Amino acid sequence: MSRPLVVGMIPARYASTRLPGKVLLDLAGKSMIQRVYERCQQAELLDEVLVATDDERVRDAVKAFGGRVEMTGCEHCSGTDRLAEVAGRVDCDIVVNVQGDEPMIEPEAIDAAVEPFLSDEDMQMGTIATPIDDLDEHLDPAAVKVVVDSQGWALYFSRAPIPFFRLPAGEPEPDQPRRHPASGMAPLKHIGLYVYRREMLLWYAGQEPSRLEQTEGLEQLRVLEAGRRIHVVTVDYSPIGVDTPGDLQRVREMLAAEDE
Numbered sequence: 001m002s003r004p005l006v007v008g009m010i011p012a013r014y015a016s017t018r019l020p021g022k023v024l025l026d027l028a029g030k031s032m033i034q035r036v037y038e039r040c041q042q043a044e045l046l047d048e049v050l051v052a053t054d055d056e057r058v059r060d061a062v063k064a065f066g067g068r069v070e071m072t073g074c075e076h077c078s079g080t081d082r083l084a085e086v087a088g089r090v091d092c093d094i095v096v097n098v099q100g101d102e103p104m105i106e107p108e109a110i111d112a113a114v115e116p117f118l119s120d121e122d123m124q125m126g127t128i129a130t131p132i133d134d135l136d137e138h139l140d141p142a143a144v145k146v147v148v149d150s151q152g153w154a155l156y157f158s159r160a161p162i163p164f165f166r167l168p169a170g171e172p173e174p175d176q177p178r179r180h181p182a183s184g185m186a187p188l189k190h191i192g193l194y195v196y197r198r199e200m201l202l203w204y205a206g207q208e209p210s211r212l213e214q215t216e217g218l219e220q221l222r223v224l225e226a227g228r229r230i231h232v233v234t235v236d237y238s239p240i241g242v243d244t245p246g247d248l249q250r251v252r253e254m255l256a257a258e259d260e
Helices: 033-042 056-064 080-087 107-119 135-141 198-205 211-216 221-225 244-260
Strands: 005-010 048-053 068-069 092-097 125-131 145-148 154-158 188-197 231-234
Touching: 005 080, 033 048, 033 056, 033 107, 048 056, 056 068, 080 092, 080 198, 092 107, 092 145, 092 198, 107 125, 107 188, 107 231, 125 135, 125 145, 145 188, 154 221, 188 198, 188 231, 198 244, 211 221
Parallel strands: 005 048, 005 092, 048 068, 125 231
Antiparallel strands: 092 188, 125 188, 145 154
């Protein structure tokens, strides 16, 4: 049996509330979208990489550095919908959704998410998570948490600090997240990188938003509420997104140091 064709797709829109034109901002001599694209190219399990956009400025920037770009409609409400349009017309068996504002994405994290799909034909959707070691992050609604079962399947995603640590009598409240003294469980932060079988992505994008999805503001809950499964791989990588001018400066400095 031949190996499935794995395509990394980067949804990229020009508009951004806090940082207009974010994907085209300069990061130590290269645009953010170029940085993400080149990181994806370093992943061993991605056969192809492309950018999906509805903006001509993004298209032109990607073509200028020799990248592949697919234009989409402008009506899409999410990156998932944008990728589903592309997946409906290009050759692919497995689609990897890589966020366009994570210029520090580690190729090894991408490979870790893809690898289970190459040995399990029944796996339909996967993602990654990383242990939380900061109490503020554990409590922060902006940091999405996930709880998994013993086989790595997601039980639930939430903006709340799950699982709740009910401590033994007399046990002091921790000042930092750590493993629960009885269960040994540690909190996990979900990272928004997804892997889909093509058919799963098309099904997913065709569903109406679910009640849990609308309640938490997390579209992956659409899958769980429909009774389907998401596999979660735990990795050491923790994303460094670019959402504020401070984030932008920090990432510029990190990338400049890398390039020296």
